[in-house]
Amino acid sequence: MTELKRLHSLDAARGIAALAVVVWHWQHMYLIGGGKLTDRTVQPFYELLFPLYQYGWLAVEFFFTLSGFVFFWLYGQAISQQSLGLGKFWLARFSRLYPLHFITLIVVALLQVNLMSRGYDSFVYGGTTWPNFGLNLLFLQYFVPGWTFNGPEWSVGVEILLYVLFCFYCRLLKPHWIVPLLGAVIVGLWVMQTQWALGRGIIGFFAGGVVYEAWRRLRDRQWMARLVTPLFGLTVALWLYALVEAGYHPLSNWLSSLGIIGWWWVEMIFRLGLVPLTVFALALHESHGAKFWQKLSPIGDLTYALYLWHFPLQLAIASAVMLGGVPLAPIQSPLGFVAFFAVLIAISIASYRWIERPAQTWIRDRVSARRVAVEDPA
Template sequence: MPAASPSPERLYTLDTLRGLAALSVVFWHWQHFFFVGDSPAAFEVARQPFFSLLTPFYQYGGLAVQLFFSISGFVFFWLFGQRVAAGSLGVRSFVVDRFSRLYPLHLLTLGGVAVLQALYSTGHGTYFVYPFNDAYHAVLNLLLAPAWGLERGWSYNAPIWSVSVEVLLYVLFFILCLAGRWRWLLAASACGAGFALYPGSYKIGSGLLCFFAGGLAYGVLWQLRRRCGSGLALLVCGCIASGAWATQLWLCETLNVYLVMGLCFPATLALLAAAGPHWPGLWRRTGWVGDISYSSYLLHFPLQIVFALAFDRLGFDRAVFYQPWMMLAFFVVLLPMSLACHRWVERPAQRWLRGSRLADVRQPGERAAV
């Protein structure tokens, strides 16, 4: 009988894709260096480093966050969906797993950004890019709630907004999975709700749409492999993904975000997961990029403040950030810093918070990017 899951091993393809998405956000946020207060000043998009090579990332890098949501949905339904439905994964273990994964680094970077923004505002009279760094928004950030509709604007380490939305998605995911086989219908309904909410409530709307579209992509792949075998599943997923991207690239005159979020992203994830059983070592050497995705995502904004402070103090004009060598220098710092943070902050904190009695949260060999 065909296997009922994409693979019991780590999916390096999804890990690598998540890591690349995190780095795409860094390119998207390179414009931060040209902000005065919370608005860009005399910013020339095409002068950014390696623009001809990185144009898609500069133009559409913000969509990498929606790709995060899709990957999370796919992986959560893969790793946890059936276990929650069967009652073998309880609320406490699930909450501790998520808290230990997300909160330690969030707390560290929140404190770091608070200090750095205070230093920046002292010398510049404004905050760096994100203006709402007050006590009220500090509380929202401490509660991982800066994107729940309670905020007045962007605050502190603002990229955490996607994690804030994911917290709500985790709660909804767990509740839906308690419905057993009905979880798929409920997931489709959540997708529809996200479609309706976007773009008016684009944070929660895109989160709902992409997370549960990713989960449904896993469900389709699971059914294909169970009924047709892994070979045919790979072929079908390849055709769907190719058709979706071909439609976007050649038939749509402009970017159709609904097509990309609702079909292109989840179909691509299903294709990469379907390839796992056939090429288990695919992208193994780049899996480390996924390991550091959370670190690089949360560290890049405070590091931008450090670079802005340092080069302002040295007397450089902000135009220096148009120079390719400056981007290379930034990544030379960011990547080792993220690796060190993953090894000496994230992983030890997770082991300490989870403890040996919570070892049932994961199964052996499961190291997907969640």
Template sequence: MVELCIFWLYADPIRQRSVSTRRFFWLRLSRLYPLHLATLLLVAGLQWLYIRYHGGYFVYPLNDAYHFILNLFFAPAWGLEKGFSFNAPIWSVSVEILLYAMFFCVARWLPTRAVYALLLAMAGLYLQSYSVLIGRGVFAFYMGALVYVAYQKLVTGGLVYRGAKPLLLICLAAWLATLLEFQLGSLQVVLSKFCTTSCAGTGLEQLKALWVTGLLLPITILSLAVSETAGKGGWERTAWLGDISYASYLLHFPLQLIFFTLFADLLPERAIFYSSVLWGGYFVMLISSSLLTHRYFERPAQQWIRRYSIQRPRI
């Protein structure tokens, strides 16, 4: 959904020069960097405590000065790293920063058309041979561009109301097929007839990844966008989930680290972590802390940065 929003908000303004390079990147960084920096410092402090009391780092071991600097500059997934470090889920946002730079250049010089988006998505598949994370990001980002183009065609063609229900049915059928395949593994049987077991396993994982990122998720996002435009989904009531998505993504690991740092030695056995009660309590805490973080930290920090970096007159 992020890719659809980015293209919807910025593709035409960037090409028309109404959004400058400076403004675009400050808008994006003001959204992403404050919470990233806060959780980076939080995890660094918590890992220091954890190693003091437990003799080793929690989950991600590369918490040294070199990887701290990479994280500080949003670069822990640019191929310079030796592995995951600190608040490791930030790797996807690190790739996203590269994608923003790529998006700005492409949007400035090329119109948003399906053929260009498809070619760039295919380039992302090829790039995975050299960098899995970056290649995957490019592929997913420009599949999102294809969703945006399809959405625009439906809107300008007056097909939103007629297309909402068929798209929803296609989406449900795709999800049903996915769940059945993951449950029954019928594709594994077909592949095993043509190659060895290891080859079949590798090919199956690649096909599943391609199916999910290249078809299932784009169809789902397109269906949701069309349903919302047609006024049939009532999705405006769930807007808060989008608001807290970034906070919940960056807070889920620090919350685990806090809990283990404080209570790991007090628990009778690790099997308790599979408890549905504990799992439910963790999500209540995650959603609650994400709501508070978004309201009292993310938005104020974002507004402050935009006020002083974008709206301030340039001397």
């Protein structure tokens, strides 16, 4: 089988997960001017989008699991065998993540300070202080109590911590050993009891490592080719059931009738079952020749921009309403919802083309040029 360099299906899944989180955060639009969302059903297109309005926050599990899969795939052996230095690894991560992180952090800080200077509270996320700004600036926002500044970016702060754990893991253990990977998932379950966000990250990331190992070991087996379509069909069927569960809760209600916390178990089944299965099914489906995923991969390119720009855009709208007298009702309407996503996608495309990629290239070229100058001063 031809060695793959990119799985477009996983890129598409990452982009769709980002859009799901944005829909979940649409509730912020009802907090403008001190408002409150008391009835989720008033949100635009609720009958169609209710799973995302109710449970869109769970899409973050996809970020962690997809990251684990991709990092064990692309970097695991290289870091373990030291054919990839940690300096190059962190340069790649810094150049990809930091430029847009810095820009959106500054935008959010300026908008929040402007609101606060006019006598308003900070919008949605509090803790707009210099110490918290410094921690956010250093990608240490996980260590700030509560979410601050560009609040949805908390998961990126967790990702940075996961990269540290990943580097230690690959240097101390063999990344293809299944038992330690499963052990790390169990550790994540334990951590989640006291550090909910970090525990979720550890569970998802190392579950992604398990999925990668399963895919690597099984994808070339002849008998596996016969299971690709049935497995993909099963995954789709389970997602259809997940929609039923989101609307009517038959499984969680049944579990609750047994005297256990039904919703918690359903959430864990999603986190440890459906998400890893979906990543495995997508990777297997594409590696066995499915080509149409390539048409959807541009959605994945916009993931980071969608995720980092959606709250600054909401904050800008809130500022226009509170300070500029812009009417709120049209913004909360179905047309306003569509317009918001259209603007967000346009900003994300521009951000990817004119900020993220150029900044990434510039940083890497500058560091490479400096290394050459040090190695060969003449």
